[in-house]
Amino acid sequence: MKMFQKILVANRGEIAVRVIRACHELGIAAVAVFSEVDRAALHVQRADEAYPIGPAPAAESYLNIERILDAAKKSGADAIHPGYGFLSENPNFARACAKAGFKFIGPPPSAMEAMGSKTRARQNMEQAGVPFVPGTAKGLRSAEEAEQLATKLGFPVMLKAAAGGGGKGMRLIDKAAELPSAFEAARSEASRAFGDDEVYLEKAIVNPRHIEMQVLADQHGNTVYLGERDCSIQRRHQKVVEEAPSPAVSPEMRRRMGEIAVRAAQAVGYTNAGTIEFLADEDGNFYFLEMNTRLQVEHPVTELITGLDLVQLQIRIAAGQPLPFRQEDIHLRGHAIECRVYAEDPENNYFPSPGQITSLTEPSGPGIRLDSGIYPGWNVPVDYDPLLAKLIGYAASREQAVGRLRRALDEYYVGGIKTNLPLFRHVFEDADFLAGKANTGFLSRFASRPQPAPPRREEEIAVIGAGIFQALTGGATSSKNSDEPHSGPSAWKQSAREEALS
Numbered sequence: 001m002k003m004f005q006k007i008l009v010a011n012r013g014e015i016a017v018r019v020i021r022a023c024h025e026l027g028i029a030a031v032a033v034f035s036e037v038d039r040a041a042l043h044v045q046r047a048d049e050a051y052p053i054g055p056a057p058a059a060e061s062y063l064n065i066e067r068i069l070d071a072a073k074k075s076g077a078d079a080i081h082p083g084y085g086f087l088s089e090n091p092n093f094a095r096a097c098a099k100a101g102f103k104f105i106g107p108p109p110s111a112m113e114a115m116g117s118k119t120r121a122r123q124n125m126e127q128a129g130v131p132f133v134p135g136t137a138k139g140l141r142s143a144e145e146a147e148q149l150a151t152k153l154g155f156p157v158m159l160k161a162a163a164g165g166g167g168k169g170m171r172l173i174d175k176a177a178e179l180p181s182a183f184e185a186a187r188s189e190a191s192r193a194f195g196d197d198e199v200y201l202e203k204a205i206v207n208p209r210h211i212e213m214q215v216l217a218d219q220h221g222n223t224v225y226l227g228e229r230d231c232s233i234q235r236r237h238q239k240v241v242e243e244a245p246s247p248a249v250s251p252e253m254r255r256r257m258g259e260i261a262v263r264a265a266q267a268v269g270y271t272n273a274g275t276i277e278f279l280a281d282e283d284g285n286f287y288f289l290e291m292n293t294r295l296q297v298e299h300p301v302t303e304l305i306t307g308l309d310l311v312q313l314q315i316r317i318a319a320g321q322p323l324p325f326r327q328e329d330i331h332l333r334g335h336a337i338e339c340r341v342y343a344e345d346p347e348n349n350y351f352p353s354p355g356q357i358t359s360l361t362e363p364s365g366p367g368i369r370l371d372s373g374i375y376p377g378w379n380v381p382v383d384y385d386p387l388l389a390k391l392i393g394y395a396a397s398r399e400q401a402v403g404r405l406r407r408a409l410d411e412y413y414v415g416g417i418k419t420n421l422p423l424f425r426h427v428f429e430d431a432d433f434l435a436g437k438a439n440t441g442f443l444s445r446f447a448s449r450p451q452p453a454p455p456r457r458e459e460e461i462a463v464i465g466a467g468i469f470q471a472l473t474g475g476a477t478s479s480k481n482s483d484e485p486h487s488g489p490s491a492w493k494q495s496a497r498e499e500a501l502s
Ligand code: MV4
Pocket: 133, 158, 165, 166, 167, 168, 170, 202, 203, 204, 205, 206, 208, 209, 210, 231, 232, 234, 237, 279, 289, 440
């Protein structure tokens, strides 16, 4: 199989940098595309060549198939990697790439479509013998039908949009009386949001965990699973902390879940990297939720515990190479936890906090990986998802991985904009999290509890301390006798700490 010479990365931010790195490690040239506000972005700097694709709005740039293909033609790329988000799960884009002569690094468009509608996915899973949440595999025709089925299923039930996903168009219904209005509302919302008013019912799983299984399939009929990720710590359906392996999955459950995920992928002729999402209840039962037909944000935690490079494997698979291992060759080792660092203000309802990064200190050292898309001076645009970087801690045990992340968070400083870094410091002190008991309700319970003030940055402590020292001593230099042994933090630093923590 001939390996690609040049790959265009149809994305931006940290994932574009990630894919460019994989290309360079394989000796493949990388082409970046950028919108006007991304002209100076890190992924543009890291690529071998870069092409403008339009103004800031995604619809006129990163979602513009024609402009991306124009850039691919100009660059002479052989293949296109979509990253995640944007066009990564768009079958028309995958088809347009192939039609224009570029290999799309991802699944066949038919597999995307088989999993794109949640009811079609459920029908496919039913045929494949994959357990899915009890409910209707087809859309509901009327509120009356919804009421009959809901009564049969037993309340509470979940009303969901077939074209939805990620929690959009979903409603929890506790009793029959709520159904007629909820049914009409869900249909009109689905029609507005997705242009498809099909809605269906599921038995509601109370306090579920979101556990997803990574699968990898080549073009020669080999499909393997690479272990699960626990993504239960989410805020408004946005994942915040992900980890592998899941504290709630035993080796036996992993094997069962993995084999079912492989069956699900094979049922739709899947190739390349994909993820089967499950809901797990408190009794260890798990149910197919949906399939993500793309590489996911949280792929690094799987890479760290398997020792595999998923992006390089995606490229090899797209180039026609067979998987270089079998299922029995895959062994999980250690524990990895990922923090998604967002440009959001925790003290203002996590609203996006765009703007210029005036200073940046990034963590490193043992067991720390940082997939970052920013640099000092970068102006975080308001036009896109506010993900800045992913901070991942890896160690032999979950406890050690948490300890590494606590240390790395103390080293991490982003000046000029607000970030959600303080949130992780609190999560990694929480008893339920430390006990591995976090389910999808964790963050909402967590948010309702009073949080200690965020620790101040050394820099801020130093400035405060200097001011206090100046006030206390009228500006004299340290009165310490230079040959006295240093006895702990200096007075001004200590007083600054006391002031900062008051
Ligand atoms: C559910 C559920 C409980 N029961 N379905 C949310 C987004 C989408 N992936 C499916 N989701 C859910 N579906 C049934 N039958 C609870 C959720 C859910 C959830 C799932 C995974 C991760 C976070 C979540 C947060 C709220 C609700």
